[in-house]
Amino acid sequence: MNNKKKTTIVLFSGDYDKAMAAYIIANGAAAYDHEVTIFHTFWGLNALRKDEHVEVKKGFMEKMFGKMMPRGADKMGLSNMNFAGMGPKLIKDIMKKHNAMPLPDLISMAQEQEVKLVACTMTMDLLGLHKEELLEGIEYAGVAAYLADAEDGHVNLFI
């Protein structure tokens, strides 16, 4: 048993901006010496996808899903997508101009800071995502493991 504060985030959303918010809070909490977990479920799993195509055996439905969903953090869309047509590209340009970190860098930073990145196995099964298609160094778990982390947590968020 340790005395570290715990921050546990469920990342459900597949939106670039919401994932950014999740990772900014996670990196901040890690810098303040919290034990941090991001549990990626449903569309949030896309943030953990590798950006190249990975050859794995899939059924028709799973193949289709794999094609339709964004391949990795950099390809995710915005929650406010139709907001005057301003796309992720515009946001990224602005972030660059202000030296803000893009999402893939925020994810690497989280891994360096030992934020625990977890992929929800139930969703992987549903969407037909294989371990080979996801980033290295992440963990795999279900809702029981999430609750074990969250129930002693200080900051629990659903994003």
Add this chain to the structure above:
Amino acid sequence: MNNKKKTTIVLFSGDYDKAMAAYIIANGAAAYDHEVTIFHTFWGLNALRKDEHVEVKKGFMEKMFGKMMPRGADKMGLSNMNFAGMGPKLIKDIMKKHNAMPLPDLISMAQEQEVKLVACTMTMDLLGLHKEELLEGIEYAGVAAYLADAEDGHVNLFI
């Protein structure tokens, strides 16, 4: 005063997938012996609607709302609706294939596990929903009751 851990979820969203996430977490927490409450507010109330038409006296606006909003969990849409046109039907087919529980079953399971399902009375009033239109065995309360549950909670989520 008991020593059970508490999980308290605000279900604001009327999306099928988000409601699924809420109920999966709730059922998991109940299985781990938490005291669990789901407080249904705004569009989240639709998860508690009966799926048949119920004859109640309403004004014009309330009637309109009643018609426009999905009648029960099974009729709710997806948060990622336009995601390549993949509708709730596709998700449900995939869930069936993987033996995942559909939302109405998750709700019944929650009731069997004595998860407290609460309908926000303020929203019921706003949207013109009557008790007769909602599932049996639920409770009715406002923000004060929610806070009383949440302030001693271990896992508090807004979904």
Add this chain to the structure above:
Amino acid sequence: MNNKKKTTIVLFSGDYDKAMAAYIIANGAAAYDHEVTIFHTFWGLNALRKDEHVEVKKGFMEKMFGKMMPRGADKMGLSNMNFAGMGPKLIKDIMKKHNAMPLPDLISMAQEQEVKLVACTMTMDLLGLHKEELLEGIEYAGVAAYLADAEDGHVNLFI
């Protein structure tokens, strides 16, 4: 160190109905003597904008953003916008009919109750929002200050 319970809300969303939910919970918690903070980030910042145009020096991109984003709480859209075409106007009419408080009034009430309203400085920088454009009496901070509030909190929500 005091013994007050703490409620800390991240308002990420720029939706009128979600902001309402945030402010209703915040006002409720303040009434129950919690120390309450709403940390406005990304699109949630729009709830803090003054409704008149404020003359400040901006670059092209910042000017564009300023024009595209809703100027203040009253101009925000609904999360369920396309829900049978029912716009914010309809919701506001219904709220009036039921004597529910519109969002700008909920914000004033929060300020009277000494809810701490914080604008995320990182987002202000990204979106090119200046202090002169935001409501009086609010605070300015970053993720570190948010975490300091949240880590001792009882009710932490991401909306």
